[in-house]
Structures are given as C-alpha cells and as structure tokens.
Amino acid sequence: MSIDTIIGLIALVALFAAEGFLPAYAGRERRLRHGADNLVLAATSAAVGAVAAPLLVLSVEYAASHKLGLCPALELGWPACAALTFVLFDLWMYAWHRANHRVPFLWRFHRVHHTDPAMDSTTALRFHPGEILMSTLANCLVLVALGMSLGMLVLYKSLMVLVILFHHSNLAVPASLDARLRRIIVPPSMHRVHHSAIRAETDSNYGTVFSFWDRLFGSFRLRSDPELIRFGIGAYDDATWQKPLRLLRLPLEPNPSRGKSTLSPAAEAKP
Ligand SMILES: [Zn+2]
Ligand SMILES: [Zn+2]
Numbered sequence: 001m002s003i004d005t006i007i008g009l010i011a012l013v014a015l016f017a018a019e020g021f022l023p024a025y026a027g028r029e030r031r032l033r034h035g036a037d038n039l040v041l042a043a044t045s046a047a048v049g050a051v052a053a054p055l056l057v058l059s060v061e062y063a064a065s066h067k068l069g070l071c072p073a074l075e076l077g078w079p080a081c082a083a084l085t086f087v088l089f090d091l092w093m094y095a096w097h098r099a100n101h102r103v104p105f106l107w108r109f110h111r112v113h114h115t116d117p118a119m120d121s122t123t124a125l126r127f128h129p130g131e132i133l134m135s136t137l138a139n140c141l142v143l144v145a146l147g148m149s150l151g152m153l154v155l156y157k158s159l160m161v162l163v164i165l166f167h168h169s170n171l172a173v174p175a176s177l178d179a180r181l182r183r184i185i186v187p188p189s190m191h192r193v194h195h196s197a198i199r200a201e202t203d204s205n206y207g208t209v210f211s212f213w214d215r216l217f218g219s220f221r222l223r224s225d226p227e228l229i230r231f232g233i234g235a236y237d238d239a240t241w242q243k244p245l246r247l248l249r250l251p252l253e254p255n256p257s258r259g260k261s262t263l264s265p266a267a268e269a270k271p
Pocket of ligand 1: 097101110114194
C-alpha cells in the first residue's frame, strides 16, 4: 500500500468521525450506508488505479533516463525542480478538472462524482474507474513533460489526498479559519460551491490543492448563503442512482441539459 493511500485512509477515518460530532449540514441520515456505497465505488477505482500505477512509474523513469521534460531543459537544481513541478502539476490538475466539465464525453464519467446529494469526506473518493484510468494515462504524459520525480509525485498525492478529503468533508469549519486557508488551499467553502446543483456554480472552483488558479483564471466563486447549497447536478441525484452498480453504468446514460452557466450576483460573495 502506497504512503499516500495510508495517509488518506487515516485522514478519512478521522474526518468521518469528526463529521458526526461537528457537521456543517446537520440531520444527515444513513451516513454509514451513504459512505459504504461511496467506498465500494472508490474500491473499484482504486483497483483500476493500482493496475495503471506502474505506467506512472515507467513514465517518470523514462523521462529521467532520457533527460526529458521541463526540469532538464531548464537545467534546474532539485529544489527549484521540486517546487516548480509540484505547482505545475497542480495547475495541470486544475486544467484536467476544467476539461472534465467542458468535454461532454469526460463529463459522463466525472458527473458520477457530482451526483452525490449528501457530500461528505467519502465523496472525495467517489470517482468512476473510467475517469481514474483516463486521468492516469493523461498524467503519464504530464509527468514526462515536466520531468517530475517519483518522490515529488508521491509528495503531491499525499498532500492532495489530505486537501481533497478536507474540502469535501461535512465538517463545520469556522468561517475565519476557512478564509485564512482559502488564501492558499481549496477549503470546504469553495468546494461546496463546486458541488452545487446550479450549473454556473458546478462549473467553478476547479482547484485541487491551491486556490489561486481559480482566482487567476476567473473561475472563483463563493456563496454568501452556503447553508442553502443543494448538492448534486439535478439529474441522477435520487436514491436509485446512489448504488455502486448504478453509478458504474452512469456514463452510458444521456447527458441531460444542465441549464445555463450564468449566476446571479446576489448569490456570490467576495473572496
Ligand atoms: Zn468537478
Ligand atoms: Zn468534489
């Protein structure tokens, strides 16, 4: 088991327990059933990810042995190379996530993540294995292009799993702490808007670790009334679509109209 998986499992157990005591959205029923369904789907994705993982290692080794990628091209020392590849890999994650919302074929898979009407820490792991496979293959090309080391990839994935578990969690985070964290990383206040059923909000806040990409590329959104956010996409959100076997089949279903990507200024708050 990789170090980022171990870190993720420990953080998941801690956050899931904390959500029971300090929930942001109270009155959640059947938390265990909901979490179990998400984790069964996550297990299928993890299995596909584990089978595809050697491709990531081969890509890193191929780039290193042939001196390919940005780091050798710029003749950077390891500290500069490590910092640059970490930040640029997160930029790639932003771009990939945005493409998943814009390209209808990719959205068929990514919407599995968005059809959860009761977002919590287990939603962070709710991905269709097809999306995991496609992102792993795309990541191989990016690793070669960057000349990123295996150590930095593991470090990125370890930090990433902590941040995504946190920003999906149903934990009541004090607004002042959330605002401080928001200067650097994506906190719950941002990602809850991303899981809103309103399309203009779903199509915002694509960041994974760092929050500044959304500010830089004009996709930053906040709600002044986060307690009123309704999670989901407005289709396939009902109970019949929450079972793992149905979610695995969801990419085969039509893409219904998602409404206009416009947002009332009244629903936004300042960063
Ligand atoms: Zn998304
Ligand atoms: Zn999410």
